[in-house]
Structure formats: C-alpha cells, structure tokens
Amino acid sequence: xxxxxxxxxxxxxxxxxxxxxxxxxxxxxxxxxxxxxxxxxxxxxxxxxxxxxxxxxxxxxxxxxxxxxxxxxxxxxxxxxxxxxxxxxxxxxxxxxxxxxxxxxxxxxxxxxxxxxxxxxxxxxxxxxxxxxxxxxxxxxxxxxxxxxxxxxxxxxxxxxxxxxxxxxxxxxxxxxxxxxxxxxxxxxxxxxxxxxxxxxxxxxxxxxxxxxxxxxxxxxxxxxxxxxxxxxxxxxxxxxxxxxxxxxxxxxxxxxxxxxxxxxxxxxxxxxxxxxxxxxxxxxxxxxxxxxxxxxxxxxxxxxxxxxxxxxxxxxxxxxxxxxxxxxxxxxxxxxxxxxxxxxxxxxxxxxxxxxxxxxxxxxxxxxxxxxxxxxxxxxxxxx
Amino acid sequence: xxxxxxxxxxxxxxxxxxxxxxxxxxxxxxxxxxxxxxxxxxxxxxxxxxxxxxxxxxxxxxxxxxxxxxxxxxxxxxxxxxxxxxxxxxxxxxxxxxxxxxxxxxxxxxxxxxxxxxxxxxxxxxxxxxxxxxxxxxxxxxxxxxxxxxxxxxxxxxxxxxxxxxxxxxxxxxxxxxxxxxxxxxxxxxxxxxxxxxxxxxxxxxxxxxxxxxxxxxxxxxxxxxxxxxxxxxxxxxxxxxxxxxxxxxxx
Numbered sequence: 001x002x003x004x005x006x007x008x009x010x011x012x013x014x015x016x017x018x019x020x021x022x023x024x025x026x027x028x029x030x031x032x033x034x035x036x037x038x039x040x041x042x043x044x045x046x047x048x049x050x051x052x053x054x055x056x057x058x059x060x061x062x063x064x065x066x067x068x069x070x071x072x073x074x075x076x077x078x079x080x081x082x083x084x085x086x087x088x089x090x091x092x093x094x095x096x097x098x099x100x101x102x103x104x105x106x107x108x109x110x111x112x113x114x115x116x117x118x119x120x121x122x123x124x125x126x127x128x129x130x131x132x133x134x135x136x137x138x139x140x141x142x143x144x145x146x147x148x149x150x151x152x153x154x155x156x157x158x159x160x161x162x163x164x165x166x167x168x169x170x171x172x173x174x175x176x177x178x179x180x181x182x183x184x185x186x187x188x189x190x191x192x193x194x195x196x197x198x199x200x201x202x203x204x205x206x207x208x209x210x211x212x213x214x215x216x217x218x219x220x221x222x223x224x225x226x227x228x229x230x231x232x233x234x235x236x237x238x239x240x241x242x243x244x245x246x247x248x249x250x251x252x253x254x255x256x257x258x259x260x261x262x263x264x265x266x267x268x269x270x271x272x273x274x275x276x277x278x279x280x281x282x283x284x285x286x287x288x289x290x291x292x293x294x295x296x297x298x299x300x301x302x303x304x305x306x307x308x309x310x311x312x313x314x315x316x317x318x319x320x321x322x323x324x325x326x327x328x329x330x331x332x333x334x335x336x337x338x339x340x341x342x343x344x345x346x347x348x349x350x351x352x353x354x355x356x357x358x359x360x361x362x363x364x365x366x367x368x369x370x371x372x373x374x375x376x377x378x379x380x381x382x383x384x385x
Numbered sequence: 386x387x388x389x390x391x392x393x394x395x396x397x398x399x400x401x402x403x404x405x406x407x408x409x410x411x412x413x414x415x416x417x418x419x420x421x422x423x424x425x426x427x428x429x430x431x432x433x434x435x436x437x438x439x440x441x442x443x444x445x446x447x448x449x450x451x452x453x454x455x456x457x458x459x460x461x462x463x464x465x466x467x468x469x470x471x472x473x474x475x476x477x478x479x480x481x482x483x484x485x486x487x488x489x490x491x492x493x494x495x496x497x498x499x500x501x502x503x504x505x506x507x508x509x510x511x512x513x514x515x516x517x518x519x520x521x522x523x524x525x526x527x528x529x530x531x532x533x534x535x536x537x538x539x540x541x542x543x544x545x546x547x548x549x550x551x552x553x554x555x556x557x558x559x560x561x562x563x564x565x566x567x568x569x570x571x572x573x574x575x576x577x578x579x580x581x582x583x584x585x586x587x588x589x590x591x592x593x594x595x596x597x598x599x600x601x602x603x604x605x606x607x608x609x610x611x612x613x614x615x616x617x618x619x620x621x622x623x624x625x626x627x628x629x630x631x632x633x634x635x636x637x
Contacts, residue, residue: 110535110570
C-alpha cells in the first residue's frame, strides 16, 4: 500500500473529523468567494487599520513554523534521542504552518490574480521579497526532510545522511523566517509600536513558546485517540523548552514596556495605552490584551514549578494558556497596535467580521487537515516498524 | 551635476521653448504654465495655511482634484478614498505648538496630500515595484501592477494612501474619460498631477486655488518661486525627523 493511501483508511471517528474539517474549508471558501467578488470591504479593515486578522494570523503561524527548530536543534545538535519522532512531527507541523501563512497572505491580497507579479517583478529592496524566499525555502526544506525521513522509516532503513545535513541547514533557516517576518514590521518609520529592535527576538521567543506548546498539545491528543505515544520523557523535555521561551518572552515584553513608559515619549506609549487601557472611547481590545497577559503569567507559574510542570494535566493547561495568550498577543494585538493610533492620531476601531472569521476558520481547517493526514501517515509508518 | 551633451541640448531646447512661452502668455501671470527654464528634477509644493483659510469652507482644490482623477466618493469613513483633504491642525502638527498656544490653531484645517518624499518608505516596501519615485520626484503608482498587499499603506508615516476596499466605479459622480478609473483591490493616492506635469502644467489643486495658497515648482532650481518662498519664510514639513524628505512644505 502506498504511503498516501494510509490517509484513506480510518475509523468512523476519523472520517467524521475529516468531514467536519472539509465542511469548514468549504464554508471558508464560500466566504472567500464573497470577498473575491465584493472586495476586502467585507472585512473589518479600514483606511486606518489596513491590515488585520489575516496578516496577524500569518505572523502567528510563521512563528509556529519556525518553532520546529525547538525539536530539530536538540535532536541533531545535542543528540537528544527522545526527540526522534517529535522532530518529524515538528517538521510536519512546520509544513502545515507555512502553508497556512502563505494562504493568509493570499487571502489578504486585494488583487490575488496578480500574485505572480511577485515573481515577475522581484524587488530585493522589499522585505516581502526576502520573506517569500525565506518561507518558500523553509517549506521546501521541511517537505524534503520530512518525506525523506518518513520514506526511510517506511522502508525500514536508517535515514540517509543528507537528511541530517538539510536538517542542520533548516535550523538557521527557521530563525531567519521569523526574523525576516519581524523585519516586515520593525523597519517601518512612523509605526512606533513595531519600530523596535526587540521585535524579532520577541517574535522568536513567543514562537518558541507557542510552537512547542502546540506540539505538546498535539502529542497529548494523539496519544488519547491513537496508539502512538512520543513518550513522557520527550514531552517533559519539550516542556522545559516551553518554560524557558515563555519566561524570555515575558521578559522581552517587559523591557519593551519599560522603555516606552520610563522614557515617557508619547508616541512610544500610545499603542500600549490603546491596547491595554483603551483610548478615545474604544476599549474593545482591552480585556483580550489583559487576558493574554494573565494567561502568560499563569502559564509561567505552572511551568516554573517542576512538580506542576511534570503533572501531565497541569502541563496541558499551561500549554493551552501559552498558546491562547500568544495567539491573542501576536495573532490580534500586534497588528492592530501598529495601526492605532493612526499617523494622524485617529482611533479606528477594528473588529473582524463574520466573513473574515469564516475565511480564517477555513484556513485553520486546511492546516488541521494537513496535520491530520501527515500525522496519520507518520503514525502508521511507525506502527509497522 | 555632470553636463552631458544630451542634457545640454535638452536644457537649451527647453530654455528656448520656455522663453517663447513666456512671451506668448505675457509673463505667465494669468496662467498655470510652469515657466522654469530648465527641466525640473524635484517637484515640490508650498502650502500657505493663512491664505488657504482665507475663504472658509473652500474646497475648490479638493473638488478639482477628485473629479479630474475619478476619485470615488464613499461616505463611509473606513472605506473612503482621498487624494487631497483637510484635517485639523493638531492632528497634523501635534508638536508644532506649545500647550499654551494650542487654541490659536485648534481645529483649523490643514490641507493634506502625498508628500512625494525624497526618500519614500512606501516605494521601498512594494514587493512588485508597482509604486516608485520618478526622476522628477513624483511618487507614483501603477494601478495595473499593484497586487493590493497594502504594505505601502503600513509604510507611509503620513496616512496618504487609500485602498479600494470595493469597486470604486459606481461611486464616481461623473467619470473623466481622460484619466483611468481604478478597480477594487488596488492602492491609490495623489500623483502630483503627473499627467499634467508631462504637459508642463501645474497640478490642478494649484490651478484651482483662487487665493494662490499653493505654490508649485522645482525644488532643485535655486531661483524658482518655491525656492524663493522657502528662503524667505519659515516653513515646516510633516515629520521631517523620519528622514523621508517630504516635498510638501507648510507656511504656518
């Protein structure tokens, strides 16, 4: 039986899950068709807040993709044997996340039919050009590495040497995708919320905490519903990585807050004030931003105490908190904070519309479908050997 | 500047034409023809705010620009498209006043448009080179190449760019067939009347202003009217600290 065929056999529960996801993809597609005919007017975006949920989700999932490095690096550079299966799962997660990121950029375009202009008129002075190269290369690297490793497993051989070489190349490449993504924002004059040298380090820290947190959650779920188990030891090692990254991320955020508020330079303070205290009668993001902060601190406390971190139930809770916290901060607040107040001081309220959420859900469903199919293939290969 | 043979010929040719034009129109007083004698290398504008406010509620320049350029009229503030517009003084120059003098200018309208920066951040970020700075210092857009990623809108520190969130055509009161209409999903903004500059005519807003509050000319020519004005009066640019080098100056 070919490897791909393994996705076509499954229990009733498997097919129900796949059908539900396909339904979401279909719903997203219908919403997108509406956007395609009417334009981006169907979103909550405006002249002042011209990027929103799509671009924020793009950023967040580039982070998840980059976080594969948190399993690849220990496995290849520190010979961390327990991470063998996790490494492939991380790479498969990276493939799905990069694909989602690219889709989020695609749906954000006003003229998607002209997308090939990016290749026809490449502009090396645009950070987007480098982001395209970084993301495209990373996607390709992970596809080659993951399929190579799975094929070796399928044929009961040890992985060929070039997989190790490519995996080592993928480590700095993973750092680069999120650095370049941060540079998309941090190099813009007049957007003071983004104009900070710590944006790229912050992106990496939040990626290395939310990514492995998601991987832990995925492993726990798959252990529940399949016979596959990556092993307690691997999960606990990964939990330590999440702990460090979460702590560093909170530290970076606090250094940012210090600089803004101790210097008291108005334009460095305003976006933080808008997000965390509200401004001009608009407080609708305030509870979400505080929830994000609260969840981050809660997660850090749960993770810092070894007894709690090794308790599987508490670890799952901590990982969930980390994921939601960073999703709110990076997948929502980060982009809006760059646009409000506007260059002319306008406080423009941005709320994603239902159609926008529909498109976003559709892309999540595509990601979930990819993960489902990839993990199913991986598990069935490992079960044989 | 190096004087090549080609440039020498261009300059002498243009000087002759300009001299002839000056004679024909009688000194250029009642015309909007640009009378600089050499080829301009950087167009700029000076806006005299005191003159601009002489006639209250005057929107002549805005109307002239928007109707000639087929700018759609959307009432919805979130989706509006504008090339030239007015904004209260305190929004535009929040730090150009002291806390005690705020009331003097509070609420007074300031005319805004693209600054046609010398080093525009918006053109650097465009992934498809759909927007660029021309040799004459005009920041322009190719509506047919723009993919609608709106990166330029994020990069512009002045909020000068508008996006077509929907099909603009139904919202154009009367279409001017001489200027292209846009499709949905592309960015647009003031083009300094590039199409008129090509015919050596000043921008429409300059022509429409009865108070002569807008002075247009070549910033590279030391003896141009705009340079004389900038030498003799205190002028400010919007956010000059960002290093973008705006070509639009304000006399406060």
